[in-house]
Amino acid sequence: MFRPSSHLINKEIKEKKFKNLLSSITFFLFLPALIIILWLAIKGSPVLSWDFLTQDPINGMTAGGIFPTIVGTFWLVVLSVLVSCPLGVIAAIYLSEYAADNTLTRIIRLAILNLAGVPSIVHALFGLGAFVLFMKMGTSILAASFTLAVMNLPVIITSTLESLKAVPHSYREASWNVGASKLQTIRYIVLPNSIPGILTGVVFSVGRSAGETAAILFTGVAFYLPFLPRSVFDQCMSLSMHLFTISTQVVGVPDAYPYATALVLILLILSVNSIAVILRSYFRTKRKW
Amino acid sequence: MSNSTTSQAFLEWRQKKTTKPTSEKVIEFIIKGAGFSSIILIAAILIFILKESLPFLLSKFDFKEFFMSTEWYPASVVKIRYGILALLVGTVLVTVISMLIAVPLGLACAFYISEFCSPRMREIYKILIEFLAAIPSVVWGFIAIMMINPLIINTFNVPIGLNILNASIILALMSLPLIVSVGEDALRAVPETYREAAEGLGATKWEIAIRVLLPAAKNGLMAAALLGVGRALGETMAVLMATGHSIQIPQSIFEPGRTLTATIAAELGESPKGGEHYQALFAIGLVLFILSFAVNLSADYLIRGRRK
Numbered sequence: 001m002f003r004p005s006s007h008l009i010n011k012e013i014k015e016k017k018f019k020n021l022l023s024s025i026t027f028f029l030f031l032p033a034l035i036i037i038l039w040l041a042i043k044g045s046p047v048l049s050w051d052f053l054t055q056d057p058i059n060g061m062t063a064g065g066i067f068p069t070i071v072g073t074f075w076l077v078v079l080s081v082l083v084s085c086p087l088g089v090i091a092a093i094y095l096s097e098y099a100a101d102n103t104l105t106r107i108i109r110l111a112i113l114n115l116a117g118v119p120s121i122v123h124a125l126f127g128l129g130a131f132v133l134f135m136k137m138g139t140s141i142l143a144a145s146f147t148l149a150v151m152n153l154p155v156i157i158t159s160t161l162e163s164l165k166a167v168p169h170s171y172r173e174a175s176w177n178v179g180a181s182k183l184q185t186i187r188y189i190v191l192p193n194s195i196p197g198i199l200t201g202v203v204f205s206v207g208r209s210a211g212e213t214a215a216i217l218f219t220g221v222a223f224y225l226p227f228l229p230r231s232v233f234d235q236c237m238s239l240s241m242h243l244f245t246i247s248t249q250v251v252g253v254p255d256a257y258p259y260a261t262a263l264v265l266i267l268l269i270l271s272v273n274s275i276a277v278i279l280r281s282y283f284r285t286k287r288k289w
Numbered sequence: 290m291s292n293s294t295t296s297q298a299f300l301e302w303r304q305k306k307t308t309k310p311t312s313e314k315v316i317e318f319i320i321k322g323a324g325f326s327s328i329i330l331i332a333a334i335l336i337f338i339l340k341e342s343l344p345f346l347l348s349k350f351d352f353k354e355f356f357m358s359t360e361w362y363p364a365s366v367v368k369i370r371y372g373i374l375a376l377l378v379g380t381v382l383v384t385v386i387s388m389l390i391a392v393p394l395g396l397a398c399a400f401y402i403s404e405f406c407s408p409r410m411r412e413i414y415k416i417l418i419e420f421l422a423a424i425p426s427v428v429w430g431f432i433a434i435m436m437i438n439p440l441i442i443n444t445f446n447v448p449i450g451l452n453i454l455n456a457s458i459i460l461a462l463m464s465l466p467l468i469v470s471v472g473e474d475a476l477r478a479v480p481e482t483y484r485e486a487a488e489g490l491g492a493t494k495w496e497i498a499i500r501v502l503l504p505a506a507k508n509g510l511m512a513a514a515l516l517g518v519g520r521a522l523g524e525t526m527a528v529l530m531a532t533g534h535s536i537q538i539p540q541s542i543f544e545p546g547r548t549l550t551a552t553i554a555a556e557l558g559e560s561p562k563g564g565e566h567y568q569a570l571f572a573i574g575l576v577l578f579i580l581s582f583a584v585n586l587s588a589d590y591l592i593r594g595r596r597k
Contacts, residue, residue, distance in 0.1 A: 011493050018495040022401035026414065029398050029469075032462060033421045036432055087323055094324025098317070110589060111327040117516075117585035118334060118578065119523025120426075121550045125557075125574040129337035133562070150330055157327065183313050204419075211425020214525035214550075218557055240427045240526075247431050248530060259435075262428050273423050277416055 037266060044259035052260060061224060061246055062253050066261055071228055072141075072236030073268075076216065077209050079145035079232065080152060085202050087149075088156030095157070096164040097186055116154035120214040123151050127219040142232040144220025151215050152205040159204065163197020164190060196283030203276035207269045213240040223249065239265045338574050345568030355572070361536050363556065363566040371569045373576070378538050379546035382453050383528060384521040386542065387460035391521075392514045395465050399472030399513070400498055415470075422466035430530030433459045437531070447543045451533035454542040459527050464517040471516055475509020476502055508591040515588040523581050525550040549573050 004012070055065030099105040127147030137143040167190050175185040222235040223245050229236040243265060247258040309317070349371070358372025402414050437458055438450035479502055487497045503510070533545025534555070553570050560566040 011496075015493040015495050018498075019401075019405055022397050022405060025394055026398045026401045029394060029465060030414070030417050030421065033417065033424070036424070036436070039436065087326055090320055090323035091326050094320045098320060099324065108324060108328055110586070111331045113589055114582055114585050115327050115331050115334075117519045117523070117581050118331075119525065119550055119581055121525040121553050122334065122338070122523070122574050122578050122581070125341070125553065125571055126334040126337050128557075129341045129571075130333060134337065150334075153330065154327065181309065181313060183309075183316060204423075207423050211423070211427065213425065213427040214554055217554060240425055243431060244427050244526060244530070247434060258431060262431050266424060266428055269423050269425065270420060273419060277419070 037270075040259055040263045040266060044256055044261075044263040047254070047256040047260045048263060053264070056226075057224070057242075060252075061242075061250050062257070066239065066242060066264065068225060068228055069237045069239045069242040069261075070264075072221070073210055073239045075141050075229060075232075075236055076145050076148060076220070076238060077206055079141065080148035080209050081202060081206055083146060084149035084152045084156055084205070088153050089160050089198060091153075092157045092160035092164055093186060093190075096161055097182065097190065112154045112157055115150075116158070120151065120212065121217075123147055123215045124217050124219060126150070127215065132219055138233065139218070139222075139235055140220050140233045141229055141236050142220070144216040144236075145232075147215050147219045148209045148212060151212065152209055155205045155208065156201055159201025160194075160198045163194040163201070166197060167193045196279065196286075200276045200280045200283075203272060203279065207272040207276070210272065211240050211265060211269050213238075213244055216241065239268070335578065338571055338578060342568050342571035342575055345565060345572055349565060349569075350572065359536070359538055361552070363560070363569060369565070371572075373549065373552075373573060375536050375538050376547055376549045376552050376573070377576075379453075379532065380522060380548040380550070382539060382542075382546065383456045383460055383532065383548060384518055386453065386457035387464065387521050388514065388518055390457065390461035391464050391468055391517055394461075395468030395513070395517065396472050396510055398465070398469045399476060399510075400502075402469065403473045403476040404494060404498060404502070418466045418470055421462075422470075424463075426463065426524060426526040427530075429459050429463055429527040433527060433531035441543075445543060449533060449543075449545060451531060452543050452545045453532065453539050455533075456528045456531040456546075456548075457542070459531050460521045460524055463524060463527060464520040467520055468513045468517040471513035472510050475506040475513060478509060479505045512588040512591040515584055515591065519581055519584040519588065522584065523550060523577065525554050529554050549577055553577075 052065045053070065054067050056067055057069075058064035095105070095108065099108070124147065127143060127150070131137050131143035131146045132139055135143075137146075171189050171193065172185050175189045176182075180188070216238060220235055221238045221241045223237075223241070225235060225237055239261065243258060243261045246253045246261065354370065354372050356372075356377070357374055358370065359375040359378075360370040360372045361375065362368070362370045402411055406414065433455050434451065437455045441447065441450035441452070441455055483501055483505055484497055487501045492500065528548050529551035532547055532551060534547055534551070535545045536547050536552075537544070539546040553573055557567070557570050560570060
């Protein structure tokens with residue numbers, strides 16, 4: 001009969017220990033996320049109500065609701081996506097369909113990587129210098145959205161590039177062989193087949209810009225505004241900035257208010273991301289290749 | 290004779306077929322332009338930050354004072370001083386300590402998800418990583434103030450909980466998703482044949498992980514750590530809220546400090562546009578830009594090196 005030697009048994013024990021250690025580390029890393037959300041929900045729920053979402057902040061932001069901040073965040077996110085989405089998708093098309101494998105392309109890739117790594121406060125400085133002052137947009141929704149768009153561009157390029165590359169090369173060859181031009185192939189074959197992936201990336205970037213604070217700090221967001229923005233040249237409030245303001249700058253805010261604001265912000269982002277995750281898994285099952 | 294005219298006609302036909310209509314040319318020109326947008330933008334960021342900080346760099350800037358002095362008194366009535374040493378030390382401290390926490394844990398997690406997990410659990414963990422990565426920095430800052438702050442005060446019995454340790458914990462949590470996902474990619478890029486060969490020799494998973502995967506994926510794992518460093522270095526709102534905001538070189542991790550990013554965020558709003566203080570803050574921005582550039586380039590170099 002086979003009898004494992006003590007050496008093998010020791011190995012087996014070591015292996016078990018190792019696996020348990022890793023699995024518990026992994027488990028405990030994700031524990032904080034759950035604790036945080038639960039804890040925000042418990043502390044914030046007393047003030048969370050329909051009124052909280054639909055009323056203006058009053059008494060120097062120590063009471064009332066967060067309606068204008070939601071409106072502001074909506075403006076910023078929509079405008080920035082309108083700018084970054086077309087630019088990012090087209091840039092990705094260039095990289096995937098046109099760019100040759102040469103030094104220039106390598107420089108473009110490096111630029112994208114570095115653009116993604118630029119600290120958000122440096123983006124804010126750039127937005128202030130370029131959009132607010134140089135292009136004379138003033139501190140406005142427009143300037144802030146452009147800044148956000150620059151920040152999101154590398155994210156959208158990378159995710160779009162991935163989904164364009166996922167379309168099998170044989171699809172393109174088939175299209176060329178029936179006489180379609182390169183552009184027609186992109187328009188009728190490559191893009192329709194990669195739209196789901198592109199969409200997922202865009203939705204993720206929406207979630208990211210909704211939570212961004214530093215980049216919009218000096219470019220278009222005000223601590224407090226008594227009115228809603230009327231055009232893109234007005235300033236606005238934002239959910240993320242409001243959380244910063246009432247948790248650090250304003251004295252006498254009841255405890256539950258910042259909790260509820262943080263909860264709304266997180267739930268907003270998580271629901272946007274859930275849409276992206278659902279989209280992705282839905283399209284994955286429908287994929288033809 | 291007739292043969293040559295046919296081929297002539299064919300050549301003409303082909304010529305017509307392969308010359309693009311003007312509209313197509315215009316569109317392809319636009320596509321090319323968009324392709325270069327990221328180069329243009331990264332250059333524009335550098336140019337605009339240089340442009341705003343140049344007057345300061347040319348007149349008031351004193352290399353020794355700027356990098357060697359801890360005295361940051363941009364609004365002093367007696368003598369205005371711009372020394373960023375304390376801020377630089379603050380940035381380096383929180384980055385290093387957060388990485389000491391996040392890199393080992395993150396890589397352990399990457400090993401688990403890539404090598405030990407069932408495919409189903411892997412999908413679940415990946416979605417969790419995405420959720421963790423989606424929590425915005427201002428919410429992390431809020432958590433630092435409301436949750437970690439009292440936790441540190443009670444556990445270590447210190448007077449203030451908004452300090453270097455707090456910011457490091459928050460930064461570690463924030464950069465974990467990035468480290469885990471890049472590290473996992475690096476591990477999965479190791480060819481399956483390596484694992485099979487090791488298994489055939491009777492190696493256990495633990496031995497495979499340490500003796501085979503670790504050396505094979507070394508560059509990718511280092512890149513993961515470096516990207517985490519880049520993330521921690523540039524983080525603004527969370528460290529602004531968590532570090533306790535005092536300009537000094539911290540003597541221990543329980544003392545408050547301040548980082549480069551937080552200084553810009555805190556002071557730019559109150560410095561008059563075009564003034565010296567304002568320009569000095571842009572100069573800090575330039576330092577940050579160069580630092581993050583260097584970190585990202587080395588991460589890229591490591592990843593490319595592996596592919597070659």
